[in-house]
Amino acid sequence: MSKELEITYPFTTSCGKNYLISFSKFKCLDDYKFDLPVINLDLILTSEVISKDNCLKLADLKKITSIIVDYISAHDVALYYYCDTKPIPHKISAKNAHKLPQEYRWDLFGTLFDNCDNRGRFVKHDIDIKDPSNGRHFISLISKLEHKTHLTKISQTVESVNDK
Amino acid sequence: MSDKVLQINKPSEKLLDFLKVLNKAKEENQKKLLAKKDSYFPKK
Numbered sequence: 001m002s003k004e005l006e007i008t009y010p011f012t013t014s015c016g017k018n019y020l021i022s023f024s025k026f027k028c029l030d031d032y033k034f035d036l037p038v039i040n041l042d043l044i045l046t047s048e049v050i051s052k053d054n055c056l057k058l059a060d061l062k063k064i065t066s067i068i069v070d071y072i073s074a075h076d077v078a079l080y081y082y083c084d085t086k087p088i089p090h091k092i093s094a095k096n097a098h099k100l101p102q103e104y105r106w107d108l109f110g111t112l113f114d115n116c117d118n119r120g121r122f123v124k125h126d127i128d129i130k131d132p133s134n135g136r137h138f139i140s141l142i143s144k145l146e147h148k149t150h151l152t153k154i155s156q157t158v159e160s161v162n163d164k
Numbered sequence: 165m166s167d168k169v170l171q172i173n174k175p176s177e178k179l180l181d182f183l184k185v186l187n188k189a190k191e192e193n194q195k196k197l198l199a200k201k202d203s204y205f206p207k208k
Contacts (some may be wrong), residue, residue, distance in 0.1 A: 046198060046205070128171045148167070161178055
């Protein structure tokens with residue numbers, strides 16, 4: 001795993017769809033002078049979706065999650081994961097059909113991440129914002145356990161922005 | 165499992181503007197990466 005903070009990994013699923021897993025710095029947060037750099041996680045589908053079949057199998061999701069876990073293990077950062085609001089490009093189970101796309105992604109990522117973190121090495125703060133104009137926003141902030149205090153400060157900053 | 169869940173039911177304009185700035189940065193990053201996607205997946 002590279003020590004570079006900004007890095008992009010190409011990933012091809014078991015059925016040949018290409019994704020980019022990108023870790024990039026939020027330069028717009030520089031003024032906040034957080035003790036940890038806040039790193040934006042993006043998962044970008046670069047192949048065209050031509051079928052409703054699920055081309056992101058559980059094994060693929062586990063591999064993607066392990067890339068994310070390896071990144072956080074190797075870097076002293078706060079990872080910012082904002083769940084995309086675009087419709088889920090494949091059929092989802094009846095159990096999850098009532099969920100918003102972003103909520104579905106949030107739950108799925110949370111479950112996958114927890115399964116990868118069976119030794120409790122990380123700390124995760126979730127933020128759920130009900131926006132009257134744009135639906136709900138689901139965000140996760142993750143860092144190594146040793147940075148829990150710094151992560152808490154970032155969460156508190158979000159709360160303080162809301163109080164202003 | 166989450167160590168903390170922050171639920172904001174009445175977001176302020178300032179918080180929603182803050183989110184917009186972050187989302188704009190994400191969007192720009194995604195556009196930049198999509199523009200050079202072929203460099204990550206060389207044709208065989």
